[in-house]
Amino acid sequence: MSHGKNPLIVLLAAPETSASVLYGLYDVLASVGAVYSDMLAGTPGNEVLDIKIASADGKPFHCLGNIPVEPHIATDDEASPDAVVVCDMYTSIYDVPKGRYPREIAWLRKVHDKGALVTSVCSGSLLLAEGGMLDGREATAHWAYRDMFQRHYPQVSFRNESILCLTEEADGIVTAGGVSAWHDLTVYLITKLCGYQHAIETAKVFLISGHSEGQSPYAVMTRPMETSDAQISDCQTWIAENYEVAKPVEQMVARSGLNARTFSRRFKAATGFAPIEYVQALRIEEAKQMLETDEQLVDEVGVLVGYEDPASFRRVFKRGVGLSPAAYRKKFQRISQIAKPMAAKA
Structure with a gap:
């Protein structure tokens, strides 16, 4: 001391x-x-x-x-x-x-x-x-x-x-x-x-x-692509374009040709996420971008990223982000109020 x-x-x-x-x-x-x-x-x-x-x-x-x-x-x-x-x-x-x-x-x-x-x-x-x-x-x-x-x-x-x-x-x-x-x-x-x-x-x-x-x-989902496991890489590429589909994990399992248990184990080893966690994180990242830039109602954003039930969307969003969708939009609107006038002048 x-x-x-x-x-x-x-x-x-x-x-x-x-x-x-x-x-x-x-x-x-x-x-x-x-x-x-x-x-x-x-x-x-x-x-x-x-x-x-x-x-x-x-x-x-x-x-x-x-x-x-x-x-x-x-x-x-x-x-x-x-x-x-x-x-x-x-x-x-x-x-x-x-x-x-x-x-x-x-x-x-x-x-x-x-x-x-x-x-x-x-x-x-x-x-x-x-x-x-x-x-x-x-x-x-x-x-x-x-x-x-x-x-x-x-x-x-x-x-x-x-x-x-x-x-x-x-x-x-x-x-x-x-x-x-x-x-x-x-x-x-x-x-x-x-x-x-x-x-x-x-x-x-x-x-x-x-x-x-x-x-x-403030966190953004990091998604390094797995290159050593071709089946998992293929599923990552596919889900990035189809995150809103119903039963996404089941569809990835079918696409991989693996049984569900093996797919889950290999997906977690490759990405650090359980398959459903990966899908949820991907959907929330898309929702965050919409809330930051678009004017859709919160429930509409939820549907666009794959949640038909508004309550489920809000629950998953808050668990992952720490704020409700409305509170998140309000927080980043403050930043946009500063940034947008500056961008318009550029």
Whole structure:
């Protein structure tokens, strides 16, 4: 633990880190205690957190976008943080970071063993998974990494709906979802280390409102095509064009020429979804696009994607998205109100 005046938070970064995450975290956390009173009374207060940027070797580098970063410390330095934030370390959803961050992972394990709270933003949780720190635990990251976690880190219970996964807090690990989830993580860290009042005041300064609805409304179904199983690939191609048909799973089974049990097993192995879950997810993705752009009634949208019963459509939609169809439309209409006038001028 830090023995200085203020709690020490270390932001771990690498060339794959987003500048918006690294410098956003730094600016907000470094302002705690100082900026709020300055905005109210014109007199800065005292900073209450010590914020340091760390990298494996401590040398200057450029992060994503060729933005320069000058770390304060290297992971080999004898820093004793109260908390660590593993910033996002971007990687393709097909590119597992095996063996890519050995020094960073060794340091994370060491400081965690010494009692530091270890947190991550977005793909930063991949480092924790690589280090075995998430084995047998629940964790989150950006929803697009769901398949990677299921295939390559099956010991981790991946919570793709969560913005902030706090279920492992008692063991000193907290993970946050997509890149903008650093807002939620920041509020959590300020509350934990500085108190609720500082968190509220900082949120007011930076207009941080959090993501109370979770990641699900933003998630998009990822559908990598299976290439090693020709029968399953053929069914994926077919259902993508025929998702609205009645009894879709039965039709895929018949098309494959397999018995139902074998088809289900091979489909799950190939896609990560049970067949009916895949169909439902596909239908909901189509419904979301209609709700975002079209003016049909909600019940009409349900029929178009294969649900004759409006109640069934609403139930399946809310279970998958976390919002009712009407609430989803309202949420994304706010974005369209900003985007459409700009698109018309282009």
